[in-house]
Amino acid sequence: MKLLIAALMLSAALPALSAAADFPADRIIAMASGDWNKDGTPDLAVVATPGDDGGDDNGLYVYVAKPEENRLTLALSLPNTVWGNLTMYGQEPELAALGNGSFTLTTKNDSIGRERWRETLTIAYRNFDFIVAGYTYSAYDTIAEDGGENRTNDCDLNVLTGKGKRNGQAVADKAQFVLLKDWNNSIPRSVCGLDN
Incomplete structure (x- = not known):
């Protein structure tokens, strides 16, 4: 159910995501939704592949909701900071929301x-x-x-x-x-x- 809510939130926010962090949705490899700033409205964290921004590592982009404007806004942009990839099994970055409003970012090598x-x-x-x-x-x-x-x-x-x-x-x-x-x-x- 949480994944469905996050997917719906993401699909509603795609125009804002694309413009704010300047990457298309097909670059997203991990996401998590939770209330990071504890204002009662779901926020979003995304790991995206580097694309054309010149780096080798993925980026972390964190959005907070602006309910009065009915949109998400980019609160933190950290391109080229998250190790991992989707081409090799066991090296995919992971995001997970925690019940206390925090989230985890996991990098791993489970394969090589x-x-x-x-x-x-x-x-x-x-x-x-x-x-x-x-x-x-x-x-x-x-x-x-x-x-x-x-x-x-x-x-x-x-x-x-x-x-x-x-x-x-x-x-x-x-x-x-x-x-x-x-x-x-x-x-x-x-x-x-x-x-x-």
Whole structure:
């Protein structure tokens, strides 16, 4: 039912989407609908292929509803920032709405090479902008024989509090308020020991 509502919302908003982010609807590879700014009206997040804008990575475009104008308006445009593609199974970016008004953006490699991984950002709307509230990473080595610590690696970090877990053990860093447009994966990777 949620997918149907999101599809109807998207079809009604296509003229606004196309004009605001300057891409046709057939470039959309993932979308999620939720109430990001908690005003009671559904909003929209979209991942779109790069098209002719010169980059190799997909873009993230976040829209908020303007109910008084009966349209969605582009609130955040991040072209060439989302890894993944549709041509290789297991590398498709994913978006999902959460019940609290946040949404997740997941990139992954579930298909190529021996190291398979999944990385998820939890994105929230605070102080009239989008921030990264959480970071989750998991990886496993498909051919490691020991089946132990060297085979898997995972980390779940609350960026806003700086607290989390890596491979079941508590980790902590300073609390941070990072705008999505300023996000850099080095922020959680050092805390999670993923750069070693």
